[in-house]
Amino acid sequence: MKLHIRASGPEDDDALHHIYFRAVREGTAQFYTQEQRIAWAPSEKRQKPFDAALICWVAEDEAQPVGFVAVEPGGYLDLAFVLPEYIGRGVAKALYCEVLEWADKEGLDRLTVHASHQARRFFLRQGWTIDYAETVERNSQKLERFAMSLMLKNPR
Template sequence: MKSRLALAKMEDLPAMKSLFEASIRQTCNQDYSPEEIEAWLLSLKNKQRWEELIQNQIVWLALVEADLAGFCSLKDGHYLDFLYVLPDHQGLGIAKQLVAAAIDETRKLGNTKISSDISITARPFMEAQGWKVIRMNENPRADQTLINYRMELEL
């Protein structure tokens, strides 16, 4: 399924936050406990973080017809910060399209490497795209420790 990419605006935040929550709850539940998921979702309450996402990063929306199907963001020209796709749109090439946009922008900015901190759930997808694990991270959130992986792709 081909989606159309558009740049996010502040008014897109409610839909982005809803998609973020649905993706984590419905996709990551095989790799993270209910308590870990709730700790992860506490970030939804960080209004400043979400506003700064739009203000300070390049954020692409993947739209299928007029509906938001996924989004990703590029921070500092070389760091893939967010990558989320609605559960019922996964496996359709949307994440690949979003990551490709971030990679293209990273190259345009003259960078030779892109990095990200990737969930347990997304790690196989990223490895299939050629990304390499650099290290495992332990992220304290609330009373939980969330595991993810620093991954990089040489461009």
């Protein structure tokens, strides 16, 4: 695997949606029922563009997008997904390192996320804290997720 991380642009929206769709539908199967996964990612076809206000990085293997992460300017990780066949191969960690580098340059002292069961395990390994668990409703299905945070050591 030859991994390359780059900033994303609007031309990546379809590829990012494909990663999101597969990550939810396939990658979270051990944690969520089929009905929950369908409610979470109802359509393989992208319904709207990604929010242009998000700062987003794409991980590519051989010029093919295999994962991405998107963060709000204040430090909320809004989206973080990796293709199922790339889980455990360093893609999430490489994207995460981009977020940490960006947060340091921005002078942020804290990052936050609402993580799925799948993502929670990754974030816990990176030193994040679970602030609380909650249940949200998506298309009439209840999904458990975790509000998490990471305090950053920023000397500014």
